[in-house]
Amino acid sequence: MFEFQVQSQCIHTRARVGCFYTPHGVVNTPRFMPVGTAATVKGVSSSQLAETGAEMVLANTFHLHLQPGEDVIAGAGGIHKFMGWDGPVLTDSGGFQVFSLSKLNRVDDRGVIFRSPRDGSEIELTPERAMEIQVSLGADVVMAFDQCPPFPASETDVEEACRRTHHWLDRCSKVLDNSGQALFGIVQGGCFKTLREQSANYISSFDLPGIAIGGVSVGEPVEQIHSIVRYLTPLLPVDRPRYLMGIGSLREIAIAVANGVDLFDCVLPTRLGRHGTALVRGERWNLRNARFRNDHRPLDESCSCLACTNHTRAYLHHLIRSDEILGLTLLSIHNLSHLLRFTNAMGKAIRSGCFAEDFAPWNKHSSASHTW
Template sequence: MALTSFDLNARDGRARTGVIRTPRGEIRTPAFMPVGTAATVKGMMPESVRETGADILLGNTYHLMLRPGAERVARLGGLHRFMNWERPILTDSGGFQVMSLSDLRKLTEEGVTFRSHVDGSKHMLSPETSMEIQRLLGSDIVMAFDECPALPADRARLEESMRLSMRWAARSREAFGDRPGHMLFGIQQGGLERDLREESAQALVNIGFDGYAIGGLAVGEGQEAMFGCLDFAPGMLPEDKPRYLMGVGKPADIVGAVARGIDMMDCVLPSRSGRTGQAWTRRGQVNLRNARHADDPRPLDEGCTCPCCQNYSRAYLHHVVRAKEMIAGMLLTWHNLHYYQELMAGMRAAIAEARFAAFEEAFHAGEALGDIERL
């Protein structure tokens, strides 16, 4: 049997459910990947992340190359051992962070030269160096190096950027080489332009990858425009390979993406929201900073089995959020990640049982209710 594989088990409309198999374990799809930017999901122990139902985490090439350094991680046994997560890890290529975080960056055909946002030191990222850093980290799924322009951008800029990314994709494939047990994903670009997306998809298929990401969305275009693009972009990519939508998103974005044929997603939102007093529930978003929660003995979500909802009241959560206590971010992050993974499990079951449309309708009806009545 191949060391890595992707099996589609069921379809319901364009929604799909299946399994990505890797030597470090199976990833049930559709999958949501919690973001462990600097080898940690903020506010969570790795064991707790696993308890929420996560099969795979995302690590960040840009942040890890700057601190603590990929060579150091390799010397210490690789990213899995370093962060005590023995299941699959996907690392992004670093391209998006270079564009969004770095000072004084210079883009050429070779790659990107930039100054670190940490200490101002000078670095170069290219397809070849990105592949080498990801090899040192030891991630199971490696992303090709690409450029991701922010939207809105004019067509000429999108065209130029997409073609550069496709040349970089070919160099990433070459530099990745033959690594049994590890997968390399190419990244489709082209903004919201159908013909550019088609050209990009064709270039990637010609190069040949183990999976395909849809990049360049969730960068300021809004949900309607993103869904418009997802109405056609996933269908341009091979049916028999995983499709990964990068950097998405809110629960409603995730449900809409799965409805359009997406298999994998990642986003900092569950953990970032948790650290700012925001929770996601079946009835939409709840802001625990609001005074209405101060005397409320009820749990955040009565139907939720996470430790936050089982053991703590809204009144307590309101108190620790307002007091800026560390436990506030820990509890709300745990709840949010639990909710996201419960959402994914619900979609996997609904697709397998050919009732995804009913699931989607019930999800939107729940969010439309808004939070429970105040006491």
Template sequence: MTSLADVTCFTLEATDGAARAGTVHTVHGDIPTPAFMPVGTKATVKTLHPQEVRETGAAVILANSYHLHFRPGEELIEELGGLHAFSGWSGPILTDSGGFQVFSLRDTLLHVDDGGVTFRSVYDGVADRFTPAGVAEIQRRLGSDIAMCLDICPPAHATLDEHEDAVRRTTLWAGQQIDAPRAPGQLRFGIAQGGTDPELRRRSIEEIVALGFDGNALGGLAVGESRAEMLETVEWAAPLLPTDRPRYFMGLGDVEGIIGVIAAGIDMFDCVLPTRNARTGTAMTMTGRMNLRNARYARDPRPLEEGCGCPACTGFSRAFLRHLVNQNEILGLRLLSLHNLWLVHRLTAGARDAIRCGVFDDFRAATLSGLTRDPQEDSWMHFRS
């Protein structure tokens, strides 16, 4: 099946082992990979101006169709020129289908069948329904550069039968979305499910890849399984995806996890972790997590991280940032958000350079060796938006 979008949407430029460096080409600009996508669930990365997000090194952001469908609605966004004009972000935007929100908010779930899913809005409790064609239409009207297919994402503890049903329906729905109308130049990515089960995951990848999407995602991971199970699955699953299309891991944003999926051959990933951590007073550093509410930083004159060029590190001390956080000052949340995004994008840029130079294993080893394991300070976690 021929894609409606440009078949040259991805250029693979270098490999080092399984790790890849390349470029995703979109209507609103190129995305150098490996690429982290800051999460702007409601068309904004919380507390930050779009230009500030760009200056952290971000080339693409993620917005969520579920939340935008309810507030303010795709009709209004389309009327005002589409998501880029509406949000003030001129670069590429990927929109999630909203399927993760529907299936993770299980108290609102009413009914699932082969035609779609019925649920209650998290905003007002009114019943709504997502279908494959309907979600594709929402994203067409939003005008995103990359639109994700509606899928079923079970929790890690789901039964084998539940995972099998998710694989079957995800393939069924993907077939109904591959040729659905798109915004001009919009790319569409399919999503493979299957949890950590080798047979189901391989089956799902084969079925989704056969449909010929512009890119492919590994979904249904980072949803409660152990970090070891997640990385083991990615290591054998990512190479099964086409080499000439972007590979996307959904929902990962810590140093250890990012390095792990890049090593397995993943090109793109997203997570709320950097900005969510910032809003709880936590800074991400190359040695681990730093909780600035801790009294040990009350008189600390040092920057968050030596050598970091972000606005927080170049202008303020740990002591002052701790003061801002403990007084719930918005500047503190903004500065920590900038720092955390700056760090993640510095990490991905470094990985890209290392892949191109053929020294990724050395880069990976050096990065991971710097992480501490103090249980009070450095508990890495992964989240979906």
């Protein structure tokens, strides 16, 4: 049911093009995956999302458990029908909330007790419960419940988080047998190479359909992210998709692809859109700026998204300055299209043999302009 095929590789880097087959369609890699935490990519409808070129969408187990509840989504026929999206869906396990809501939880080997951010009630999330919720949601890909340590953290604390993550994966895998869903394990280990290697070897031993690199983008310098990815990818199975969690900037994506990563997700494009910022040729443009008031050109002449083909910079500036919801939606659509165009262009460059020339210069900290 789940298969990953590597179709082309760059001879000068580890970059590769692949196809990940799921029950709801094929995901062509390298690929950026929009984040729809609450079964919606904020401000964007499912049909608008499809037009950006998105193929797989993320949702979050913890937040959907709080509202509306997995029973409601199961009653609708699963998350695909509930949100009106017929492509593949990946659900995070709630493990990231162990990190992001650390002031509202307590952790032990059994699992995590959260203090609900909604009403203050106690919620227990164990590996078994996280899997049961994800089965009810009906996602194609489900993530193992893990402990994501903060940055900075001592080697002892990170080692303990790794031990717990490995123990929890063993429990997750037993629950998910015969569910018809693909379980991805998550490699932890912080910035400690020995722990990363131990975690990669342990997670790989489960022979899962895919593996994620977690515990990055939690406050560490970006060069640490690059170092972790460069070190880890040769340790991971070559015939399984590799998913770098929480990365959404062009430079970091390009460097990760050059090192053999296939999938990415980040809230950045829609978060920037909701704050009036557009991604244009790798730059961030604040559309509130007065310089756009009489600029009647498309936002990005090379982009075919809804915002760029139907509206001008002046109109988008007007919407943002007027606090019109449409402006935030249009910028979110554009920003998503921007990242998806970028990953598509990298795939084409890998196939044509020019990835090292057109994109890998980012790996050398170059500010070279790329035509994509």
